[in-house]
Amino acid sequence: MSTVLLVIGVVIGVAYIYHHIVVKGERCTSQARLHGKTVIVTGSNTGIGKTTAIDLAQRGARVILACRCKNRGEAALEEIKRESGSNQVVFMQLDLGNLKSVRSFTETFLKSEPRLDILINNAGICLQGQTEDGFGLMFGVNHLGHFLLTNLLLGRLKECGASRIINVSSMAHNFGKVDFDCLNTNKALGLGTSFIRVLQIYCDSKLCNVLFNHELAKRLQGTKVTCYALHPGQ
Template identity: 80%
Template sequence: MSTLLLVVGVVVGIAYIYRHVVVKGKRYTSKTKLDGKTVIVTGSNTGIGKTTAIDLAKRGARVILACRSVQRGEAALEEVKRESGSNQVVFMPLDLGSLKSVCSFAETFLKSELRLDILINNAGIYLQGRTEDELGMMFGVNHIGHFLLTNLLLDRLKECEPSRVVSLSSVAHNFGTINFDCLNTHKALGLGTSFMEVLQIYSDSKLCNVLFTHELAKRLQGTKVTCYCLHP
């Protein structure tokens, strides 16, 4: 009985340490204000994106909620305004699974907004299928949509430097591989049906996020536009 209690105690102790050190991590306590700054957060109608938008709005930033669903985007707009107490929050429709939508969003944003200080490429999916442009769904949304969006807005980011690009990847990128021949020939970066195949495709798309961030950072050396990717 005492051995069992010891084992249970050790397991609970390890679980507690894992949660508070690895999963929960340290809490961000900076009181930095962002008055006068404009931020785009993709996929900000739910989850991490919405929480990020609320915090940025509380800090005084003008926040653009870039979301696919108009209904959910408008609902999130009201919630972010209410939770942050800020009226400097705007919803603009953006479907990262449609290159046409990405171009339209960028055009509308550049015409209506004078600044872009932070671009947060937050949106991501774990879903099979193909995009409007016949790309693999996860490859198209998780990587290509953000790749195009970032490049279309890059000049504005440079104009407003110091500025930054933040892309949400995943620890799953460690399991990703990229078949560049497949990428060039079929555009899908893999399509599958089994659990392991779908997980592999997701991991591949997250590796694309990391590689894109590294390459973009190289190309922006000498500017004051900095690039970051992270596991949330």
């Protein structure tokens, strides 16, 4: 009985530590105001993205909700306006799994918005499938779509002075790898639909985020644009 209780205690302890360090993370204590700043948050109709958008709007930023689903995006728009008390929130449709949509979004944004101070590449999925362009779904949405989006917006970010690019990755990148043979043959990071295979490919896509961020940071040295990769909550 004592052994069972010990095991249960250890499991509860590990779960508590995991929740508070990995899941819950630290609470932001910054009091920074963002009046006059414009921010794009991809995947901001739910989860981390929506919470981020609410906080940014509360700080006075003009927040662009870049989301795939029009109905969910517009519903989130009303909720974020209500929660933040700000009318400086705009929905613009963006499907990261469709490179034509990425180009259309950036064209619309650049024509209608004079500033871009922060780009938060937050959207991500953990599903197998194919994008509109024939790429593996996680490779296309988690990496390629954001890669193209970022590069198309770099000029505006540079024009606006001290700007930031934030790539939401994951600690899961530590378990990722890039199989270039699979990429060349199948336009995907990996194949298979089992839970383990899907999880591995997700880890691979998060590694792509970190590698992209690392190379981009090197190329942006000497400019006023800085970029960061993060695990949510850390």
